[in-house]
Amino acid sequence: MGDPFLHREPAALSVSAGRPVYRSMAARQSARRIVSAALSGCLAITLPMIGLLPTLAEARPLDDVIESGSMTVFVYSDYSPYSRRDGDSATGIDADIGRAFGKSLGVDIEFLVRGADENVDDDLRVNIWKGDLINRRAADVMMHVPFDRELDARNDLAVITAPYFQEEMALLHDVAKVPEVASFGRFVSTPIAVEVDTAGDFFLSGAFNGQLQQSVRRGRTFEDAMTLLLEGEVPALLSTRAQAEWVATQAATLDIDTDIAQPPMPGIVRGGWPIGIAVKHDSRDLGYALGDVVSELIASGEMAAIYARYGVTYVPPVLP
Numbered sequence: 001m002g003d004p005f006l007h008r009e010p011a012a013l014s015v016s017a018g019r020p021v022y023r024s025m026a027a028r029q030s031a032r033r034i035v036s037a038a039l040s041g042c043l044a045i046t047l048p049m050i051g052l053l054p055t056l057a058e059a060r061p062l063d064d065v066i067e068s069g070s071m072t073v074f075v076y077s078d079y080s081p082y083s084r085r086d087g088d089s090a091t092g093i094d095a096d097i098g099r100a101f102g103k104s105l106g107v108d109i110e111f112l113v114r115g116a117d118e119n120v121d122d123d124l125r126v127n128i129w130k131g132d133l134i135n136r137r138a139a140d141v142m143m144h145v146p147f148d149r150e151l152d153a154r155n156d157l158a159v160i161t162a163p164y165f166q167e168e169m170a171l172l173h174d175v176a177k178v179p180e181v182a183s184f185g186r187f188v189s190t191p192i193a194v195e196v197d198t199a200g201d202f203f204l205s206g207a208f209n210g211q212l213q214q215s216v217r218r219g220r221t222f223e224d225a226m227t228l229l230l231e232g233e234v235p236a237l238l239s240t241r242a243q244a245e246w247v248a249t250q251a252a253t254l255d256i257d258t259d260i261a262q263p264p265m266p267g268i269v270r271g272g273w274p275i276g277i278a279v280k281h282d283s284r285d286l287g288y289a290l291g292d293v294v295s296e297l298i299a300s301g302e303m304a305a306i307y308a309r310y311g312v313t314y315v316p317p318v319l320p
Helices: 025-052 062-068 092-107 119-127 149-154 184-188 200-208 222-230 241-253 284-300 302-308
Strands: 072-076 085-086 090-092 110-115 141-146 159-175 192-195 218-220 236-240 258-259 273-280
Touching: 025 085, 062 284, 072 085, 072 218, 085 092, 090 092, 090 110, 092 110, 092 119, 092 141, 092 284, 092 302, 110 119, 110 184, 119 141, 119 149, 119 159, 119 273, 141 159, 149 159, 159 200, 159 241, 159 284, 159 302, 184 200, 192 200, 200 218, 200 236, 218 222, 222 236, 222 241, 236 241, 241 258, 284 302
Parallel strands: 072 110, 072 141, 192 218, 192 236
Antiparallel strands: 085 090, 141 273, 159 236, 159 258, 159 273
C-alpha cells in the first residue's frame, strides 16, 4: 500500500520541424515507396509481437454476470477471520459478504481462493485484470482491498470501490502475563508476535530505534503468529483489531484471559485504513451494483451481524 506511484516515461519521439517539399513527381513517388516499405517492415515486426502483449481477463459487466447466473469472488486463502480455504470453497467474513452479494444479485457464488502475492498491486493483477500465468483465471470481484487513492490511481485496469469496513492496528495481550500496555516500550524485554512483512512487523522492526528487534517473534502467516500466543510462547500479538478480537475468542476457549490495547505507534506508516472491493476497469456497473449491496448490508445491520459471527466489532469505513 505504501509503494510509490509507478511512473511511466513516454518514449522519446523524433519529429521533423517542417513538412518536406518534393520538387518533382519522381521524388514524390520515391518518397511514397520509402514510406510504404517502412510501414510494411513495421507491420512485419509488430504482428509477431502482438502475442507478447499482456492478455487481459475477459470483462464481465453486470448484465453478463446476471445472465450467466454465476459470479466469481476472490478471497485470500489464509487470512482469518476474513477468509480461509474450506475444501473447495471458503469461510470467513469476506466469504460471507461474497455470499450476500450473490443472494442480492440472484446468482451463484464461486470462490477463487489464493494466497497473497508480494503486494496488493500484484494481487489485483493476478486476481482481477490479468489472471494467473497458467490458466489466466481471474475473479469478477476481489475482496479486502485497501480503499486507497494511490493504489487505485496506479492500477488503472482495476477499480477499487464499495468500502465496507475500517481496519486499525491493535495489540492483544495475555493479562496474566502482561496486565496492561501503555507503550510498546514494554516489549523491549518482553516477546511479542506478529505476522511477517505486515504493517505491524515493519513498525516493530523500527520502533524505538530498533530496540524491539530481539523481542519480535514472526509467524510466516497470521495463524502462525496467533499460535505463538495461544500456546503460551509469547504474551502479546500485534495485528489488526479485527484479527485481535477474533483471536480473543479463540483464547477464551483455552481459558486465556486477554485484553486489547491500542498504545501509541509513532512512525507507523498507517494505523488505520478502509477496505473495499475491486472489479475490472470495464466492469464498473458491477462495482456500482455491489456498492449498493454494501450500503444495504450496512443499513440493515446485516454487515454488523456477519462480523459478530466471528467475534469482531463492526466499524464503518472512514473515508479519506
